[in-house]
Amino acid sequence: MANELILLDTWVSPFGMRVRIALREKGIKFEYKEEDLTNKSDLLLKMNPIHKKIPVLIHNGKPVRESGIIVQYVDEVWHDKAPLLPSEPYPRAQARFWADFVDKKIYDTGRKIWTTKGDEQKSATEEFIGYLKTLEAELGDKPYFGGEKLGYVDVTMIPFYSWFHAYEVSGNFSIESNCPKLMAWAKRCMQHESVSKTLPDPKKVYEFILQLKKRLGIE
């Protein structure tokens, strides 16, 4: 049976990047469809009527939605190629816990950094650094969150590395000086082709945010 994979996505989305990294790590071929989120395709609206969001992975015509769920699905279907989740239940639960932490904290707090000013922005920046330090503590001395190899939490978090420059310029702070271990981890991940081929140029992400702010009417 043909394995037809279509990914509805947009280049700048850290959530979409997670799926692309997972597929590339496993050497799985897929068709990439760039969505214009200001003018969503009929296919996207049909495949994700509840949230109308990307990414959506369409496997032989059937949609899988929500980036974490898609990565787990890909990991289960192609379980013999570059497994991302640990095989034992306890470490697997820990991986899901930390991926959930990233999901709950990183995007929304990061967004506050580039959408606010003054005290609100300063407070968001401090909160954000706090979360990065928590992740650093969890990483410890391991090369990856997954241990010796790139794993589920690494794939969940690394896309935000392409947004770090945008956060830093917007909030006028340095992630490197606050979290050197995390930056070392990020550069280590970038040595993987699946990651370096997927993450966009951070300067382009920053330009994107500037355009988005104009469109949203944020100064």
Place this chain on the structure above:
Amino acid sequence: MSKNELVILDCWASPFCMRVKIALAEKGLDYEERAEDLFGGKSDLLLTSNPIYKKVPVFLHDSKPLCESTVIVSYIDETWPAPALLPSTPYERSQARFWADYIDKKLFDSTSAIWKASGDDAVEGAKKEFVEVLKVLEGALGEKEYFAGDAFGYVDILAIPITSWFLASEKFGNFKVEAECPKLSTWIKRCMEKETVAKVVPDPEKIYEFVINLRKMFGIA
């Protein structure tokens, strides 16, 4: 060899704790329930087991802590595979996880927003959003007995505890879930007939009293 000492750091009214207890009951597992006083003073064990969020439930398996109710329920299902809570194929599992995620994002917050709201307009707005969420879930249920089909499973376990909080919303919002979503109401009754659920989920009247106290604490008129 594992001793299988199972402990849950618990609050009787927490729907997230109820999820874990139902999952354990479904698997026929014995466990110790330790009540936490969330307002008076959290135990040292809670604070050291869940330093990130300091919340219940925390599940301890031979002293190894697990946090976040959906992570815990998945862990229980994987560690004690029978009877299975999640479906057997990767695609069906992805759909179950999608609905679990939807319930996590929308159900508790939308029902709580009703009794947290001040003023008629705010209450009406919150009610409208809540009913929309219920209708989406009704759509997902369709004609099936349970969310995954014939068997009570993962999505049912994650959703049913939150329904014990509906009475409080109905009283403060002056409406009835049964009138708005009869199919979902039937599903609630069906789940509540199961012994594993009935033993764990408290009387909604008790939750209503709990909510009255919460409103006083939050200073809601």
